Amino acid sequence: MQEQPGNQGGKGRPVAWHALPPEAVLEQLGSTATGLTEAAAVERLTRHGPNVLEREQGDSAWKLLWRQINSPLIWVLIASAALAILLGKVTDGLVVAAVVVLNTLIGFVQEYRAGKAIEALGHMVPESTTVMRDGRAVDLPASRLVPGDVVRLASGDRVPADVRLLHARNLQVEEAALTGESVPSSKRVAAVAGDAELGDRASLAFGGTLVTSGTTTAVVVATGRATELGRISHLMEQATDLSTPLTQELARLGRIITVGIVILSAVLLGVGLVRGYAFSDAVMVAVTLAVAAIPEGLPAIVTIALAIGVQRMAARRAVIRKLPAVETLGSTTVICTDKTGTLTRNEMTVRALWTPDGRYELTGVGHAPDGQLLWGGKPTDAPPEDVVSLLRAGVLCNEASLLAGSARAGSERWRMTGDPTEGALLIAAEKVGLGVADVRARRPRLDAIPFESEQQFMATLHADGPERRDLFLKGAPEVVLRRCAPETDADAVLAEVERMARQGMRVLAVARKDAPRATSLQAQDVEDGFTLLGLEGMVDPPREEAVAAVKGCHVAGIRVKMMTGDHLATAEAIGLQLGIHSPERPGLTGARLSELDDAALTQAVADTNVFARVAPEHKLRLVRALQAKGHVVAMTGDGVNDAPALKQANIGVAMGITGTAVSREAADLVLTDDNFATIVSAVEEGRRVYDNLIKSLAFVLPTNLGLALILMAAVAFFPIQEAGGVHAPLMAMRPTQLLWINLVATVTLALPLAFEARELHVMSRPPRAPDAPVLNRFVVMRTGLVALLMAAGAIGLFLWEFLRQGGTRDAANPLPLAEAQTMAVNTVISFQIFYLWLCRTLMGSMREVGLWGNRTVFVGIATLVLLQAAFMYVPFFQRIFGSAPLSAGDIARSVLVGAVVLPVVGLEKWLRSRGGRQTGRVPLPEGRARLPA
Numbered sequence: 001m002q003e004q005p006g007n008q009g010g011k012g013r014p015v016a017w018h019a020l021p022p023e024a025v026l027e028q029l030g031s032t033a034t035g036l037t038e039a040a041a042v043e044r045l046t047r048h049g050p051n052v053l054e055r056e057q058g059d060s061a062w063k064l065l066w067r068q069i070n071s072p073l074i075w076v077l078i079a080s081a082a083l084a085i086l087l088g089k090v091t092d093g094l095v096v097a098a099v100v101v102l103n104t105l106i107g108f109v110q111e112y113r114a115g116k117a118i119e120a121l122g123h124m125v126p127e128s129t130t131v132m133r134d135g136r137a138v139d140l141p142a143s144r145l146v147p148g149d150v151v152r153l154a155s156g157d158r159v160p161a162d163v164r165l166l167h168a169r170n171l172q173v174e175e176a177a178l179t180g181e182s183v184p185s186s187k188r189v190a191a192v193a194g195d196a197e198l199g200d201r202a203s204l205a206f207g208g209t210l211v212t213s214g215t216t217t218a219v220v221v222a223t224g225r226a227t228e229l230g231r232i233s234h235l236m237e238q239a240t241d242l243s244t245p246l247t248q249e250l251a252r253l254g255r256i257i258t259v260g261i262v263i264l265s266a267v268l269l270g271v272g273l274v275r276g277y278a279f280s281d282a283v284m285v286a287v288t289l290a291v292a293a294i295p296e297g298l299p300a301i302v303t304i305a306l307a308i309g310v311q312r313m314a315a316r317r318a319v320i321r322k323l324p325a326v327e328t329l330g331s332t333t334v335i336c337t338d339k340t341g342t343l344t345r346n347e348m349t350v351r352a353l354w355t356p357d358g359r360y361e362l363t364g365v366g367h368a369p370d371g372q373l374l375w376g377g378k379p380t381d382a383p384p385e386d387v388v389s390l391l392r393a394g395v396l397c398n399e400a401s402l403l404a405g406s407a408r409a410g411s412e413r414w415r416m417t418g419d420p421t422e423g424a425l426l427i428a429a430e431k432v433g434l435g436v437a438d439v440r441a442r443r444p445r446l447d448a449i450p451f452e453s454e455q456q457f458m459a460t461l462h463a464d465g466p467e468r469r470d471l472f473l474k475g476a477p478e479v480v481l482r483r484c485a486p487e488t489d490a491d492a493v494l495a496e497v498e499r500m501a502r503q504g505m506r507v508l509a510v511a512r513k514d515a516p517r518a519t520s521l522q523a524q525d526v527e528d529g530f531t532l533l534g535l536e537g538m539v540d541p542p543r544e545e546a547v548a549a550v551k552g553c554h555v556a557g558i559r560v561k562m563m564t565g566d567h568l569a570t571a572e573a574i575g576l577q578l579g580i581h582s583p584e585r586p587g588l589t590g591a592r593l594s595e596l597d598d599a600a601l602t603q604a605v606a607d608t609n610v611f612a613r614v615a616p617e618h619k620l621r622l623v624r625a626l627q628a629k630g631h632v633v634a635m636t637g638d639g640v641n642d643a644p645a646l647k648q649a650n651i652g653v654a655m656g657i658t659g660t661a662v663s664r665e666a667a668d669l670v671l672t673d674d675n676f677a678t679i680v681s682a683v684e685e686g687r688r689v690y691d692n693l694i695k696s697l698a699f700v701l702p703t704n705l706g707l708a709l710i711l712m713a714a715v716a717f718f719p720i721q722e723a724g725g726v727h728a729p730l731m732a733m734r735p736t737q738l739l740w741i742n743l744v745a746t747v748t749l750a751l752p753l754a755f756e757a758r759e760l761h762v763m764s765r766p767p768r769a770p771d772a773p774v775l776n777r778f779v780v781m782r783t784g785l786v787a788l789l790m791a792a793g794a795i796g797l798f799l800w801e802f803l804r805q806g807g808t809r810d811a812a813n814p815l816p817l818a819e820a821q822t823m824a825v826n827t828v829i830s831f832q833i834f835y836l837w838l839c840r841t842l843m844g845s846m847r848e849v850g851l852w853g854n855r856t857v858f859v860g861i862a863t864l865v866l867l868q869a870a871f872m873y874v875p876f877f878q879r880i881f882g883s884a885p886l887s888a889g890d891i892a893r894s895v896l897v898g899a900v901v902l903p904v905v906g907l908e909k910w911l912r913s914r915g916g917r918q919t920g921r922v923p924l925p926e927g928r929a930r931l932p933a
Contacts, residue, residue, distance in 0.1 A: 400419055
């Protein structure tokens with residue numbers, strides 16, 4: 001119901017304008033059929049405010065920017081950059097700082113664009129409209145409209161505010177953006193029930209909708225934020241933008257890394273002091289540990305992995321607007337979807353015919369006239385005369401047009417203009433061989449009574465030769481039956497109508513009578529005397545690919561729920577065909593949802609998959625109820641009515657073709673083909689991205705921990721030696737060498753993991769639990785195992801080489817230490833190269849992913865080998881990093897030690913997969929688990 005300040009009923013209750021007759025509406029608004037006076041309008045404009053949708057003041061750009069910076073991981077990166085600069089490595093510090101800037105800018109742009117969703121609502125209000133003021137029609141800006149103004153609207157006009165119809169002729173309004181109805185809504189002046197849902201309030205037209213045919217004079221009953229459009233704007237402001245599972249876990253990981261580094265640095269500082277380090281040396285060791293332990297390249301890897309996911313999704317017709325949404329798709333547990341155009345083709349199609357002589361079926365879907373007429377399930381050789389008469393009448397009593405596409409485009413490119421329901425009648429005739437153009441040429445129209453919502457029928461008069469005249473009637477079955485001859489078996493006809501309706505069909509009745517002397521039509525000509533030709537039942541058929549996609553969702557542990565503005569019977573019938581609906585769990589209407597409290601709604605969400613005649617607030621409540629049960633919700637939609645729920649959902653999915661600007665701005669993902677199957681492809685891609693991020697973590701973190709262990713072992717156990725008369729600690733690696741491994745070696749090898757193909761059976765396992773940590777037991781165990789191997793190998797070869805060279809430090813001859821440190825670096829690099837192959841699949845063996853399955857791995861390895869050669873043999877790099885050339889034998893030894901990771905981690909993989917087989921469960925390192933329904 002409309003809530004208009006100053007226009008409530010008794011005791012402050014909102015007025016149900018749609019339930020009042022026009023005279024009562026004018027009386028309550030203090031207006032007349034000739035409109036307001038200018039003085040009254042000015043006073044009301046002061047009281048109610050302008051007819052605009054004002055948004056609350058959003059956060060400033062500086063506040064948005066600070067929000068991106070103020071996160072644990074970003075602070076860790078900033079500290080890393082500062083530490084690198086304190087160590088004298090300005091270039092390395094600037095590289096890390098660049099990562100901070102990149103991540104900050106991406107987040108800032110995403111949040112800034114998201115804030116534009118409510119602003120887009122304002123574009124749906126027209127700039128000017130025709131208003132009655134002081135008894136005459138004037139054009140005024142729509143912003144100056146007030147309750148009580150009388151406006152005139154015609155085909156093509158956008159409705160400027162919520163209005164109550166006073167007079168209407170053949171009025172149809174496109175309300176899909178508000179109600180989800182797949183065809184324009186017929187409007188009438190007569191009052192409707194007070195508890196009618198939004199889509200059934202035929203006596204109202206709502207601001208922002210479009211008049212597609214007819215004319216009307218109407219009185220404004222609500223303006224600005226009191227309109228349905230304004231109410232949705234308010235709901236959008238209430239909707240909460242939720243952080244994604246990935247952003248939550250990265251923040252948690254950042255906190256863990258921060259705390260861990262602070263503790264380890266403090267411990268190492270104390271150990272150094274106890275062992276006799278100079279205070280400055282001890283502090284520098286602690287700083288070096290921070291440089292070693294911080295995964296500087298990880299944010300860049302995450303950003304690039306997500307960006308690659310965006311590109312892959314775009315290739316599959318899913319455009320990501322907010323980068324972290326890529327990963328959110330992979331953890332989706334429930335998809336709430338609209339029906340029209342998403343699960344269905346949004347192409348009305350005649351599927352059933354009934355005549356007094358029998359029932360028939362028509363095959364084929366869409367706007368292409370390809371199909372067969374079936375009787376008893378078998379094709380007919382030629383259409384019977386009763387079918388020809390029925391379909392011919394549907395062609396003649398019709399305002400739509402059917403145009404064939406070019407031969408190059410093919411039959412599927414036939415174009416229909418006019419009402420989709422009438423277009424379906426033309427296509428049905430073409431399917432049985434009745435050429436629309438030929439039928440109309442043989443029986444030219446002489447006169448017509450156009451369809452009007454009040455009368456629910458259309459009639460046309462046609463010439464059939466020089467003397468004969470045919471009068472055809474088409475409309476709602478009960479309306480047509482009242483005008484048919486008494487011998488018509490009305491009970492049998494209505495039973496057939498009910499049977500078609502249960503199958504989700506929209507039913508039209510068609511009748512005919514002779515009018516031998518008529519040259520024009522009058523109202524009395526269509527009162528009685530007709531012979532019923534039959535019924536035509538039509539549906540908006542499900543997309544074939546949507547059926548398979550819904551089945552794929554169920555296999556993947558994802559529940560699919562339909563939320564539509566259409567009627568319940570239609571929604572249930574389509575849901576049954578798609579595998580969404582079960583007769584044991586009947587659907588619910590928006591009216592019923594309004595009666596449920598939060599506890600009952602939570603139960604309804606669990607038990608029901610089809611929701612019909614739902615309003616924006618119903619969708620918003622349903623999404624919140626699902627989230628309260630721990631679900632990660634993907635919500636699809638194309639209208640203004642979907643925008644609040646799109647914004648509230650964990651992942652909002654808007655339609656790119658039929659979607660409004662408002663819905664696209666509120667969404668995280670836009671489908672360029674409006675196809676539900678594309679959502680499933682995007683979920684699959686999201687799971688692949690998350691798997692690859694886990695692979696990157698499992699690859700990067702052991703290196704950082706391994707480097708920290710190498711440094712800690714040196715502080716705890718290596719001797720303090722004299723170099724140039726100064727006592728200094730002996731280190732297996734210099735700080736610059738640690739940065740070399742962190743920023744160069746790790747990134748060149750970790751980035752190829754972002755290009756890995758999906759794991760086998762990625763869509764045959766349940767969604768990962770929303771609270772499953774990124775730093776899970778698998779990552780922790782693998783990190784510890786590989787880090788210990790890496791540290792042991794690097795320290796062992798460092799000591800072997802250093803002792804083989806004499807085991808002393810001499811400022812005049814630093815080569816022995818430089819060679820030993822280079823040997824340690826080379827060993828870590830070798831470990832990383834071999835370990836990369838093991839990280840290409842989380843569960844399986846190399847045989848499953850294939851040697852050539854990801855060619856970027858070879859590019860990464862080749863790049864690193866070249867860089868490492870420069871590190872060892874190019875003088876410029878030797879001066880910067882303190883490296884030294886190694887012999888072929890030294891390189892072979894470091895490679896051999898690095899290869900130890902292959903059998904060790906291979907055994908760990910085998911034991912883990914064997915444990916999963918014994919328990920009958922697929923081992924899932926991501927912590928996947930089915931949520932309760």
